[in-house]
Amino acid sequence: MRKSFLAENPSVLWFLACLGLFTLGVTLLAEATGAGVISTSFVKTLGKVLCLCLVAIAMDVVWGYCGILSLGHFAFFGIGGYAVGMWLMYARTETIVTQNLAERTIPATATEINDAIATQIFGVVGSSEFPLIWAFSHSLFLQLLLVVLVPGLLALIFGWLAFRSRVTGVYLSILTQAMTLALALYLFQNDSGLRGNNGLSGLQNIPGFEAVPQSMISMAFFWASALALALGYVLFARVLSGKMGSVIRAIRDDEARVRFLGYHVESYKLFVFTLTAIIAGIAGALYYPQAGIINPAEIAPIASIYLAVWVAIGGRGRLYGAVIGTAFVSLLSSWFTGGGAPNVNLGFYTIQWTEWWLVLLGFSFVAVTLFFPGGIGMIFDRLKKDAL
């Protein structure tokens, strides 16, 4: 008899328990809801890390399980951020503009309000009209739909083109990287309709919640991120268990053999690619309101490579590995670059970690690839083996 999903995947329960405990702990210690040990800005950092973990498990599924090294998943992440950012920016500007116009003797017409909002948002790129892609920005629901639809469709079209012509391996990696670069370069233009390299800003102010303090808003986003991570984890674990998961893993190990066994490899790959892109978009939509600003530099190819780095350090082919790797590296990174790490005085030279951290990261990454291909997750494998 088939065992139930959870019984077959005990790690999911473990993960959910850990995540729940972590969330509870942060809630109890945070400024807004508990003891006040953890500052609001650190709650934001933790919330952002949770979002990054979510996109990292998506990356792990597509790379670690399906063998597609996509260097473009951060583009989907960014698109999600832009989609939600458009609504945030529109709605907030609308509030401000309506307040300003209300001071006039004669109430403003709809056109006047619209023009004033457009001038406010696009004045910085020398325009005063809404571009076509902002057509839905007035509606939160439609923009949230776009968070899912745009990355999904883009991944579907791109994946269909790429997998259909059997572009695999490093070629596919380079192609996805090209896609990311094209998107970033496009967004850098002032007439892209998304404010060029200014990006969208002021996203931390949630319209309708002006009265709620930032500490509470960041707490809410932290919970939402934790919930999204939990749901995403369960979803992916579900997808990867059972027969489907076996096919996906088999494609990673020997694509040609799976094809000869009669499976339609392209469909599986396309499904995984699109699903992970959608999750990446959702993660981005949760991340950028916490970051407060999004600009095209976020989408640059290097961001997607870092994503791969996190997953590799955490240990690919294990969902929890991606989470551990991301949390570990990004928190360590903010500790080092934030000046938290003490400088090392060698007598003739002082190592300042703000300058040397990337060198350390680069070389340790080489070391991980060479000597610990399993990453941090390998430690858990050992523990499991010992327990048996």
Place this chain on the structure above:
Amino acid sequence: MIRILSMVLALLCLPLTAHAQELQSLLQENQKVVAKPSRKTVGPVLDALVASGLPTAPQFLESWQNKDVYSRKEDGLFFYGAKADGGIALTDVDTGDVVSTVDAKAVKQIKPNGGVRKEIASALVQFQLSDPDIARRSSAVNAIARNMTGAMLAPLLGSIENEPDAALKARKEQLANYLNARFGDDSAARVAAIESMSDDLSVEGRAVLSQILESELVSFEGDAEGNIAEKLTVGEDITRNAAYELLVEQQSLTPQISENELRLALEANVEGGKVADIPVAQLADLSKREQAYDSLAAAGAVPTRVTDTMVTEALETYQFSRVYLEDDADVTSAAAEAQREVQTNVAVNQFFDLSLDAISLASIYFLAAVGLAITFGVMGVINMAHGEFIMMGAYTGYVVQQFVPNYTASLIVAIPLAFMVTFAAGVAMERLVIRWLYNRPLETLLATFGISIALQQLAKNIFGTQARPLTSPGWLDGAWIINDVVQISYIRIAIFVLALLFLGLLLFILKKTRLGLEVRAVTQNPRMASSMGINPDKIKMMTFGLGSGIAGIAGVAIGLFAKVTSEMGSDYIVQSFMTVVVGGVGNVWGTLAGAAMIGTFQKGVEWLNPSNTLAAQTYMILFIILFIQFRPKGIIALKGRAAGD
């Protein structure tokens, strides 16, 4: 005897003294204007001075312009003045003799304002055109070219015949031709001058043609008059609003009231929360606002509004034409014809120029990518640190320039040194990292990426974040100018030559040497090669070193025209991969084809949308993504067993 001598002397002086009185008396005739010149009044005086043909006139004009002319208060006579001990030393304007030194209070310095000085300068130009000093002549010609006026035509023509310098003479003739085309009196002569300009590509000539063809929009109530360029249809050639604004301006119709003005007018007439009996709260709607305004207008509180129907009526009453400022229809049609020919000619030349640009861009891409083509193509190793090898090469060039001040010598030292440095780095990387990952290509990608970020940060720590210059030798400065449209800088030619050199060198190494033979053998079948006594390990190491070394040299070349920064490698890495992938892996010719295609395509897109290189890059990448769909193995694909993944 003495008497005779003195008489001869006096006789000799006679014409001189006669002259002497001439300029002063001419000036005295216009004493007030010369002493207090204004832009409006100075014209006739300058004309008189020029017409007099006095040899002393130019010097006077120059001094006048330089504020060196003084007038004596007691009698109003003019002198050149110079500061001296105890006051101002006065010099006679005619004889050039120092007359006396007077107290500064006894004379008044004449200070023409900027506008007057400009007028004086243009009068001076006519003298300078025949000046014995060639520098002055050519500066006068340049002054005319900068500010073409009809008055300059005659003096310019007059100076051509006696011009000794051939080049300047040709220039004068060309300029006279332009002036004739624009300002000549005789219609036939102007047409001839214009027709002779139809093969003239210079910016100046094109400007002359478009100045002749300058036009303005005119509205007519009845039939159009004047030299009409074209009739305009409202809604097609000219928008409704623009047409009506023209009518407001030219036929003094009432202007339309903007929405903003409408609102302000209503705001000014709010009474007890109502405007013309319409509650303010209802005015959030444009039609209501117009209704309110019309009621106000009916009551006489505001002027009547120009409605849409009124605009339509007005537009139907009037006709709109673009009318040439030049009245002579023969001249304008000849100019339009000449302009068409010139434009065709310019387009052809621009295409040629663009092709040169494309070739130069392609050679840059080729240089950046060819090293990668070897490592990626031949060994299947993705080297993300390739861009950093380019950077290392460029920094090597920079460091060499710090020690070798002669730029030519430093370049000669830098190129082989850059090769050696990056060769060593490549070999070290291959031995330490890549060798262990030969059967795991995706992990090679990540490991080399780790090296890439470490190297980038190291360069930042060592050389700082600001861009470092890599100065090219003097003989590479400047550009090869073929005509006014087509030109290419020497540096780009040098890079093209370098790219050709590398192509030849690589082909030679791969096809004609022992190493090349072994490299090809290992590429095609490493196990068979090793059983033939080739050491694949050594070959892979050498190949990797060679690819990296070429990246180093490419770095020196790229550094010569771009700034050397720690991030310069990452600018080229994606493009380089594209070039290799598009061209087809494992083939130097393929890389060449890929670079040529990408370079051409990018320049082509830039031509369609010249202001936006970002867009060009975006479309180029999209194009490449699509291209890979149709030729997944690139332009030149390997056939047979070597083609296997």
